[in-house]
Amino acid sequence: MAEALEGRRSTRRTATLASLAAELGVSRTTVSNAYNRPDQLSPALRRRVLDTARRLGYPGPDPVARSLRTRKAGAVGLLLTEALSYAFRDPVAIQFLEGLALACEDNGSGLLLVPVSPEAEDVGAVARAGVDGFVVYSMPDDDEHFAAVLERPVPVVVCDQPTDVPDVDRVGIDDQAAMVELAEHLAGLGHRQVGVLCMRLSTDRNDGFASVSRQDHARYEVQRRRLAGLRDGFTAAGVDWGGVPVVERFDHTEAAGANAFDQLVERHPDVTAVVCTSDILALGALRGARAAGRDVPGDLTITGFDGVPAAERAGLTTVRQPSLDKGRAAGELLLDRGDRQRSRTLLLPTELMVRATSGPPAR
Amino acid sequence: MAEALEGRRSTRRTATLASLAAELGVSRTTVSNAYNRPDQLSPALRRRVLDTARRLGYPGPDPVARSLRTRKAGAVGLLLTEALSYAFRDPVAIQFLEGLALACEDNGSGLLLVPVSPEAEDVGAVARAGVDGFVVYSMPDDDEHFAAVLERPVPVVVCDQPTDVPDVDRVGIDDQAAMVELAEHLAGLGHRQVGVLCMRLSTDRNDGFASVSRQDHARYEVQRRRLAGLRDGFTAAGVDWGGVPVVERFDHTEAAGANAFDQLVERHPDVTAVVCTSDILALGALRGARAAGRDVPGDLTITGFDGVPAAERAGLTTVRQPSLDKGRAAGELLLDRGDRQRSRTLLLPTELMVRATSGPPAR
DNA sequence: GTGAAAGCGCTAACAG
DNA sequence: CTGTTAGCGCTTTCAC
Numbered sequence: 001m002a003e004a005l006e007g008r009r010s011t012r013r014t015a016t017l018a019s020l021a022a023e024l025g026v027s028r029t030t031v032s033n034a035y036n037r038p039d040q041l042s043p044a045l046r047r048r049v050l051d052t053a054r055r056l057g058y059p060g061p062d063p064v065a066r067s068l069r070t071r072k073a074g075a076v077g078l079l080l081t082e083a084l085s086y087a088f089r090d091p092v093a094i095q096f097l098e099g100l101a102l103a104c105e106d107n108g109s110g111l112l113l114v115p116v117s118p119e120a121e122d123v124g125a126v127a128r129a130g131v132d133g134f135v136v137y138s139m140p141d142d143d144e145h146f147a148a149v150l151e152r153p154v155p156v157v158v159c160d161q162p163t164d165v166p167d168v169d170r171v172g173i174d175d176q177a178a179m180v181e182l183a184e185h186l187a188g189l190g191h192r193q194v195g196v197l198c199m200r201l202s203t204d205r206n207d208g209f210a211s212v213s214r215q216d217h218a219r220y221e222v223q224r225r226r227l228a229g230l231r232d233g234f235t236a237a238g239v240d241w242g243g244v245p246v247v248e249r250f251d252h253t254e255a256a257g258a259n260a261f262d263q264l265v266e267r268h269p270d271v272t273a274v275v276c277t278s279d280i281l282a283l284g285a286l287r288g289a290r291a292a293g294r295d296v297p298g299d300l301t302i303t304g305f306d307g308v309p310a311a312e313r314a315g316l317t318t319v320r321q322p323s324l325d326k327g328r329a330a331g332e333l334l335l336d337r338g339d340r341q342r343s344r345t346l347l348l349p350t351e352l353m354v355r356a357t358s359g360p361p362a363r
Numbered sequence: 364m365a366e367a368l369e370g371r372r373s374t375r376r377t378a379t380l381a382s383l384a385a386e387l388g389v390s391r392t393t394v395s396n397a398y399n400r401p402d403q404l405s406p407a408l409r410r411r412v413l414d415t416a417r418r419l420g421y422p423g424p425d426p427v428a429r430s431l432r433t434r435k436a437g438a439v440g441l442l443l444t445e446a447l448s449y450a451f452r453d454p455v456a457i458q459f460l461e462g463l464a465l466a467c468e469d470n471g472s473g474l475l476l477v478p479v480s481p482e483a484e485d486v487g488a489v490a491r492a493g494v495d496g497f498v499v500y501s502m503p504d505d506d507e508h509f510a511a512v513l514e515r516p517v518p519v520v521v522c523d524q525p526t527d528v529p530d531v532d533r534v535g536i537d538d539q540a541a542m543v544e545l546a547e548h549l550a551g552l553g554h555r556q557v558g559v560l561c562m563r564l565s566t567d568r569n570d571g572f573a574s575v576s577r578q579d580h581a582r583y584e585v586q587r588r589r590l591a592g593l594r595d596g597f598t599a600a601g602v603d604w605g606g607v608p609v610v611e612r613f614d615h616t617e618a619a620g621a622n623a624f625d626q627l628v629e630r631h632p633d634v635t636a637v638v639c640t641s642d643i644l645a646l647g648a649l650r651g652a653r654a655a656g657r658d659v660p661g662d663l664t665i666t667g668f669d670g671v672p673a674a675e676r677a678g679l680t681t682v683r684q685p686s687l688d689k690g691r692a693a694g695e696l697l698l699d700r701g702d703r704q705r706s707r708t709l710l711l712p713t714e715l716m717v718r719a720t721s722g723p724p725a726r
Numbered sequence: 727g728t729g730a731a732a733g734c735g736c737t738a739a740c741a742g
Numbered sequence: 743c744t745g746t747t748a749g750c751g752c753t754t755t756c757a758c
Binding site: 014059060061062063064065066067068073074075077083084085087088089094095097098099101102104105107108109110111112113114115116117122125127128129130151152153 | 377422423424425426427428429430431436437438440446447448450451452457458460461462464465467468470471472473474475476477478479480485488490491492493514515516
């Protein structure tokens with residue numbers, strides 16, 4: 001792969017620490033000290049070492065050799081659900097990344113984005129990553145890449161899912177409780193005919209209605225729990241969950257949200273509230289609803305989940321979760337680990353944001 | 364720094380390839396082959412090796428040791444102007460990152476975000492990064508981190524700035540020509556009283572008016588060239604550039620754009636057009652203008668630069684640049700380098716997007 | 727299909 | 743303040 005990296009610059013065969021030492025007539029230790037422990041040698045000698053290094057074109061200690069010797073890479077690996085580039089398209093992931101980057105820079109650690117091939121086939125990238133630990137962002141159950149991470153003898157912190165992995169710290173939110181709260185809000189408003197739009201429940205594509213069984217066996221724990229929260233909340237209000245239509249979309253885009261909305265209302269024109277398990281889907285649904293001439297919230301209630309900036313601009317009723325804090329906490333959990341023995345789970349607070357897209361059902 | 368990473372998992376002292384070989388009674392080569400060249404040994408033996416590895420808890424070849432031996436890290440380093448986390452706050456940087464990530468994942472390379480300390484003091488992070496090459500995103504002239512990158516004997520690709528670095532490939536746009544085109548558009552509309560809002564011109568904070576001398580000596584080449592383009596374009600239309608107020612802001616936020624706008628119009632209430640060197644600043648200016656009761660574009664023209672999604676939503680007249688393509692091209696330039704001898708510069712096209720915030724001056 | 731030899735380039739005791 | 747000693751864990755010709 002990287003054999004392509006043979007430019008002019010890399011061709012410049014460089015001197016090594018040993019050759020520099022030989023040239024100077026000092027020991028390797030001295031040269032090493034000149035770089036790593038300036039206080040261990042006289043300023044004059046240090047200057048001479050550094051000057052000679054410059055003259056010989058010695059670029060300083062090789063980072064990989066140093067890592068091998070010191071047993072630390074100075075970097076945190078990040079494993080993401082989707083292809084690497086997806087991280088930069090999803091506003092929630094971006095906020096998470098920002099928080100994680102903050103923790104890394106506080107610590108002087110690099111952040112290595114591990115390239116997981118789209119087809120999730122080559123687990124090798126995980127095995128090849130020179131890192132001191134991994135942060136894993138929202139992986140489905142039974143993911144091979146995640147399994148590969150667990151093979152590595154380094155600490156791991158998971159964000160969101162999967163939960164309950166032995167010896168692994170986790171940071172997340174209480175997805176289920178957050179959705180119960182939202183359901184109560186909606187039920188309190190009087191909604192009984194509801195429909196749901198959710199993200200993918202499995203790694204196999206299913207763009208359409210999801211049965212209760214499929215919901216219960218979703219490989220994405222976060223979606224599973226959000227749906228479970230809705231079920232609990234609405235069931236408590238007397239709604240028969242088995243009769244609640246749930247439309248699933250594999251792609252997480254506004255367009256997907258919009259056409260999922262269309263699919264939902266075509267079959268269930270009577271719903272008074274459309275609950276979406278993400279803001280992106282909700283924003284799409286909102287667009288779809290308006291395109292269909294529906295008045296939100298007068299005629300129809302639509303809600304999201306996440307609390308992204310665009311949701312705020314759109315006045316979307318949603319559940320806000322602290323994505324940036326999750327990233328920072330994940331980084332800190334990984335980096336600042338003291339003598340902690342047991343693995344721990346950090347649950348961050350969520351907040352129901354009642355805004356302008358929810359109201360009582362039209363009568 | 365990373366000594367903190369001593370969790371339970373990392374404590375599990377792992378077997379090495381050598382100890383595995385000893386246990387199996389085969390040579391290290393054989394074990395190595397079992398992992399790296401499955402075709403070099405019998406399936407039966409390979410199975411035995413892998414099984415024993417599992418039993419002994421051998422996690423597979425150590426990536427750092429392998430990198431030392433093979434002389435490749437399997438990762439690209441990314442150096443950014445600002446603190447690492449800033450990258451996730453700037454929509455242009457995010458798009459660039461997405462493109463770069465795309466190129467990396469195509470190549471199976473990791474992407475290492477190098478932690479540059481906010482105070483830009485410790486250049487060590489660059490020296491310590493185990494990477495096969497660097498992509499440098501928009502650095503000021505004479506930056507120490509960039510200098511440290513050039514010390515490393517690996518290929519380097521610069522995006523945007525600085526230009527004209529020997530032996531370094533570059534991808535960018537023609538900032539100056541793009542701005543000439545915008546100036547011509549505005550001059551063609553009839554604007555002669557213009558004001559400018561620009562990003563930081565130097566690493567020292569100057570939130571206020573920038574003299575022509577300061578403009579000409581800006582350490583940020585991109586800003587320098589955009590201003591030069593405006594100067595050329597407006598001068599050609601008969602405007603005395605020396606009389607054109609240029610307000611500089613260190614922070615790149617909408618809030619900064621809004622108050623820069625206020626500062627500009629307070630001193631120069633007669634301007635009919637406010638040209639901003641970025642969309643973020645322009646969006647802020649737009650907000651400031653509306654807060655001040657100005658009608659855009661009826662009463663005042665405002666333009667941006669970059670073509671971010673928010674600018675499109677706002678109907679902002681701007682210059683679109685292909686940020687994602689820049690990222691991808693930078694990655695490809697670094698990764699796909701054939702036998703190329705000379706360094707090359709790739710200039711991508713820009714496009715003037717005339718939308719709803721520019722019009723003829725009020726009369 | 728398998729093994730022996732030879733480092734990759736560096737750092738960390740520890741002794742002087 | 744400087745040098746000696748000993749690897750860190752792995753891959754890769756090149757014979758057998």
